[in-house]
Amino acid sequence: MLIDAYKKMFLIRTTEEQIASFYLKNNIESLVHLCIGQEAVAVGICDSLQKNDRVIGNHRSHGHYLAKGGDLKKMICELLGKEYGSSHGNGGSMHLIDSSVNFIGSTPILSSAVPIACGSAFEQKYHNKDSLTVVFLGDGAFEEGGVFESLNLASLFKLPILFVLENNLRSINTRLWERRSSDHDTQKIVNGFGVKYIKADGNDYEDVLLKVKEIITDIREGVPALIECVTYRHMAHSGPFFEEETREEDVLESRKEKDSLLKMRREILSSGFSEKSISDMEEDLIKNVNESILFAQNSPFPNNEGKQTNIHV
């Protein structure tokens, strides 16, 4: 149901908006990479998965984590460095994990997660599991050699893996045209390794869902694929700030027009839901997030008496 997807996407957005305002109010300077604007990709992909499918993320993975069903309170506690956090305060925003829903980790060094995801898919194939692995990477990561090596591995070993290329047109601040020649062709690169390529509108939940559904059965059979989702990142690369400078096609007007949440909200309204029922639902989600932030604020910090733990198993 569209309304369920909207709920998930709204949860991701409001979580990040409340976190951003909380950080600003409290002068928190800890790193946070927000995905506001990109929610349709996370939810569209995760809605097409089984629970035993695995997801691995990157530096911008609050959305991926929540879309896979990761625990909200644990995520916010992790952001605030608390013991109850998903990584007990050792990871922070860039190292989220919730094994109970098979969100098996996120790691922020561009492209590092991609070969690791191949390893997870290798394990699934080795043990004849019916599950697959999804890895999220950005357009910046798609310029790292490890990704090309991984495409080759996925194809060579027939791994059940879906590479999700979230192309938000910018790596930190740099634009695509600054980083790639005009002859660059992502599809040819991907196909050249023997990996299926499919493109979706990353600002459109239904398009992402539909495109993934076309290929997901094949992926489980060991036909790896990459889906490129072109989307807009509304916020700064890092930090709780809205960003407007140096934008080209993803300017404020087009973002408003193409924003996945606004678009979906309009569709839900026209399908018969009342404005009040939608805004009540939104209010509930905002309340839930703010309660989680309060919970995290009142939660204890980790205390290991200065001793570093878990360096080795």
Next chain:
Amino acid sequence: MKVNKQIFMSNRIITYTESIREATDQIMSEDKDVVVMGLEVSYKNGADGTTAGLKEKYKDRIIETPQSENAVTGMAVGAALTGMRPIVHHGRVEFAMFAADQIFTQASKWNYMFGGGHPVPIVFRINIGRGWGQGPQHSQSFYSLFGSTTGIKVVIPSTPLMAKGLLMSAIDDDSPVVILEPKWLFSLKQNVPTEPYKVELDKAVVNKEGSEVTIVAYGDGLIAAHESLKLIGNSVNVELIDLVSINPIDYKTVIKSVEKTGRIITVDTTNGAFSVGSDIIANIAKTESINLKEKPVLLSCPNTPVPTSTALTENYYPTKVDIANATLSLMGKQNIKDELTFEDLNMPPNLTL
């Protein structure tokens, strides 16, 4: 299982590489989640013979990989954190550097950064160090990189006996373990038990007890030090320690020895800057219970790239004569004359230990 007397009573002599091959075989027959990945590991003399014949026996578990050290290592890391126990082989440490992110930043930090409970049981077998004609880009050592990176365990087998026992321990460990295998030692021979056994990963081994000078060495330096004992004879009562692990360093064993002898020589077969010896001497210097009788001695290579020509490498690595003379000098004894042959200086030790 510790190294014990029974192990040394074995009566079958094999080489360092055969010892690694045997350990791998025995591990693989025990645990189906162990796989070996690397270049040419499925070939007859692949990985210097350390995987010879295993492809026939284990088929899909000896995995030939593309020339993509970064992604192949990452794939092994991913398989390890989802329940397998991979062994990754890198034929030269310089090639492992393509996988530096996966070793130093991913595998090593995974369990810590997720707050524990997320083990990465992986073994990185990396060929390292000197070799005739290998030069600046095929015989670097990078020991300090591996020693100073948190979250990995790093061992250097100095003998065939250690090579088998350490590999068997490494694959059973739930942390990432790097085994740096000095190719200089590959033809060493020794009595190695046919049955499986383990050697502790984080314990230095006192190879010879003594009271006057402590020599701390590892890998090919340990073998040079071992050979120097014959030159020193009864002149000095040397305690020789095989460091075994450089991450962590077993300071308990080193300190206990230097408390007794009051004299220390460290041997690095790489350049001295940020070396294992520097770390040991710094720690000895700040240990309250130690009163050094003489200044510590750090034997190492010069801070230059590794040369290629034998005419240059002859002056690059500390020799058994250098170690013997450093030891004799510490005790105020007369040095011996350098009578090293071309074979001594340039050929890997063809010893039976």
